[in-house]
Amino acid sequence: MAACSTGGTGSRDEGAAATRDVAAAAPTPSPSADGDLRSAERVDPIELLKADPKIEERFKTDLKPCVADAYPVDASYGNLTNAPAPDVVVNVMTCGDAVGIGTYVYRRQSDKYENVFMAEDAAVYATIDRGELVVTKQVYAKGDPVAYPSGEDVITYRWSGNRFTQHDWVHNDYSRAVGDGEVVEPAPSEPPAN
Numbered sequence: 302m303a304a305c306s307t308g309g310t311g312s313r314d315e316g317a318a319a320t321r322d323v324a325a326a327a328p329t330p331s332p333s334a335d336g337d338l339r340s341a342e343r344v345d346p347i348e349l350l351k352a353d354p355k356i357e358e359r360f361k362t363d364l365k366p367c368v369a370d371a372y373p374v375d376a377s378y379g380n381l382t383n384a385p386a387p388d389v390v391v392n393v394m395t396c397g398d399a400v401g402i403g404t405y406v407y408r409r410q411s412d413k414y415e416n417v418f419m420a421e422d423a424a425v426y427a428t429i430d431r432g433e434l435v436v437t438k439q440v441y442a443k444g445d446p447v448a449y450p451s452g453e454d455v456i457t458y459r460w461s462g463n464r465f466t467q468h469d470w471v472h473n474d475y476s477r478a479v480g481d482g483e484v485v486e487p488a489p490s491e492p493p494a495n
Contacts, residue, residue, distance in 0.1 A: 344414065346376040346391040349407055355416045360403065367396035379429035382408045382417065382460045389414065390427050390434070398447055401426040406434060406465070418458070418465050424450065434458040434465055440472075451475060 351361050366372050373394040381388040386409035393403040404427040406418035420427070424439030424447075435457050439450040452474040458465035 342386060343378075344376070344389055344407075346374050346389070347372055349389065349391060349414055350374075350393070350405065353405070353416050355419060356403075356405075360421070364393065373399065377429050380432055381406060381429060381434055381465075384408050384410075388417075388429075390429055392426050394426075400424050400439075400447055404436060430457075432459075433468065434460075449475070451477070 377390040378387040389407040403421040407414035440452040442451040457469040
């Protein structure tokens with residue numbers, strides 16, 4: 302803290318800050334486009350995945366807890382498809398090193414959730430960013446250890462009509478001066494097809 306007066310002892314002269322002013326300045330949830338506040342009804346992401354007819358049985362069988370009943374699954378809630386209820390993004394990872402192995406987007410339709418997007422690739426993870434779906438895929442050159450990919454593709458999707466369409470693509474090459482010191486140049490990647 303800094304004091305503006307030269308004749309006092311700085312912030313100690315004024316005492317503690319009034320808590321009512323701080324509480325009044327606290328941010329409030331922002332309304333949706335139609336003016337209503339959206340609440341994120343929590344769903345069980347494991348139930349969503351296991352009930353999803355688009356996901357192969359082999360994947361469902363392999364989906365097991367890492368310890369006790371803790372599955373390697375993240376869930377995010379937000380507005381991606383302009384549905385009346387928040388959409389759910391589910392990321393499935395490996396237990397040992399938390400590398401993404403699948404990402405899924407579920408949209409509430411009537412009384413159930415429908416899979417409207419899926420990417421089942423090694424090292425894939427999706428997030429919600431200002432109403433857009435951002436999918437990050439790690440890129441590995443031959444011989445890259447899991448901890449040190451050669452780069453990443455960041456693909457942004459927008460909801461259009463009744464599906465996601467690609468809006469943007471960015472590729473980042475990582476520095477190869479990591480790990481055991483061996484420098485290997487990655488093969489260039491091509492932009493994903495629309």
